[in-house]
Amino acid sequence: MFLRESGHLEGIEINPLGLINKSVSTEVPQGDILIEFCDSVLGKSTAKLNKSRNDLHKALGSEAVSAASAIIGNFTKNDRIANGLGIPLPEMVMKQTNTLRDELGLNRFGSAMNSLRLN
Amino acid sequence: MDIYAESEYPTLNNISVIHQQQLIQFSKPGYWGNGTQRLEIAKFARDSGIEAGVLEKPKNYEMADPKNIAPIIKHLVKTVAVEPQIIDEKFFRKIIDGGVSEEEYTEIIGIVSKTTNIDVFARAIGVPLPLFPKPQSGSPSNTRPPEATKEDAWVSTIPIGPSGKEIGAELYKGRPLPYILRALSLVPDECRSNMVLESCQYSELGSVLDFSYKHYDCLSRPQVEIIAGRVSALNECFY
Numbered sequence: 001m002f003l004r005e006s007g008h009l010e011g012i013e014i015n016p017l018g019l020i021n022k023s024v025s026t027e028v029p030q031g032d033i034l035i036e037f038c039d040s041v042l043g044k045s046t047a048k049l050n051k052s053r054n055d056l057h058k059a060l061g062s063e064a065v066s067a068a069s070a071i072i073g074n075f076t077k078n079d080r081i082a083n084g085l086g087i088p089l090p091e092m093v094m095k096q097t098n099t100l101r102d103e104l105g106l107n108r109f110g111s112a113m114n115s116l117r118l119n
Numbered sequence: 120m121d122i123y124a125e126s127e128y129p130t131l132n133n134i135s136v137i138h139q140q141q142l143i144q145f146s147k148p149g150y151w152g153n154g155t156q157r158l159e160i161a162k163f164a165r166d167s168g169i170e171a172g173v174l175e176k177p178k179n180y181e182m183a184d185p186k187n188i189a190p191i192i193k194h195l196v197k198t199v200a201v202e203p204q205i206i207d208e209k210f211f212r213k214i215i216d217g218g219v220s221e222e223e224y225t226e227i228i229g230i231v232s233k234t235t236n237i238d239v240f241a242r243a244i245g246v247p248l249p250l251f252p253k254p255q256s257g258s259p260s261n262t263r264p265p266e267a268t269k270e271d272a273w274v275s276t277i278p279i280g281p282s283g284k285e286i287g288a289e290l291y292k293g294r295p296l297p298y299i300l301r302a303l304s305l306v307p308d309e310c311r312s313n314m315v316l317e318s319c320q321y322s323e324l325g326s327v328l329d330f331s332y333k334h335y336d337c338l339s340r341p342q343v344e345i346i347a348g349r350v351s352a353l354n355e356c357f358y
């Protein structure tokens with residue numbers, strides 16, 4: 001939801017399917033480079049991480065490497081807090097994202113039950 | 120000392136200082152654990168990432184002493200650190216039924232999540248994982264905020280609004296904060312430090328629904344949200 005709304009303000013029709021399926025473009029500028037960086041930071045290969053970090057640096061500059069790293073770290077934290085403590089999405093967000101969740105297959109996540117059990 | 124001094128990339132928003140403060144907080148007594156116990160939890164979370172191959176072991180790194188951590192706590196820490204996608208209510212109940220209180224559980228989730236944050240950030244910018252400080256002396260408070268109540272999460276939280284009383288007013292400052300920022304409030308210090316990390320690394324508190332808000336000059340808001348969304352998809356986090 002945040003992704004689509006933030007895209008509208010910048011005049012971009014964002015395709016959130018690209019978050020799940022890397023063969024689909026999100027339509028966000030340099031989105032593919034950012035997604036590759038996320039994957040390599042959370043992956044096992046140091047060589048892939050070094051390459052994706054260099055690619056991001058070339059595409060968006062040195063501050064973007066630091067900023068993207070901070071956001072990845074933050075959501076690494078938040079995902080563990082959310083999954084670990086069983087917090088649900090607000091009812092309003094659940095209603096607004098019904099179609100989107102189906103399209104992205106998010107309801108299959110184990111943590112989906114924390115929200116689905118209340119709705 | 121700047122813990123990210125070796126970085127080739129400029130660190131932003133005072134993150135070096137904030138992460139250093141977070142490491143120091145691990146070394147101090149909390150609600151449940153003393154400084155030694157909390158550091159052992161943080162070390163075991165890191166060790167789990169190293170063992171799983173998603174973190175590089177730093178030079179001169181001293182691993183957690185397995186004798187210092189009960190098997191059920193090890194199971195909790197390792198799962199949260201490297202397999203957060205498999206956690207469900209059955210897992211939570213098993214840990215609680217194994218003798219871990221909901222306050223202890225919440226504090227451990229806080230320590231592990233924040234350790235992972237620091238370690239992932241360091242790995243992402245290409246610097247060694249920062250060393251943990253020495254433990255500080257003192258006893259845990261064992262103080263549960265009486266305002267904490269069962270809401271919609273598995274663990275109790277301090278509610279927003281009048282029922283949160285003074286502690287709620289102090290923590291939330293009247294802001295309509297999302298559940299993720301209240302989730303650790305059963306252990307208020309864990310909640311406070313999570314808010315500091317959030318406002319450093321992602322968004323000023325209370326700004327997240329303002330889609331024109333930009334936390335970084337170097338990334339557009341859609342670029343920020345692409346990163347957030349992809350990480351959560353990889354961690355299979357529905358929230």
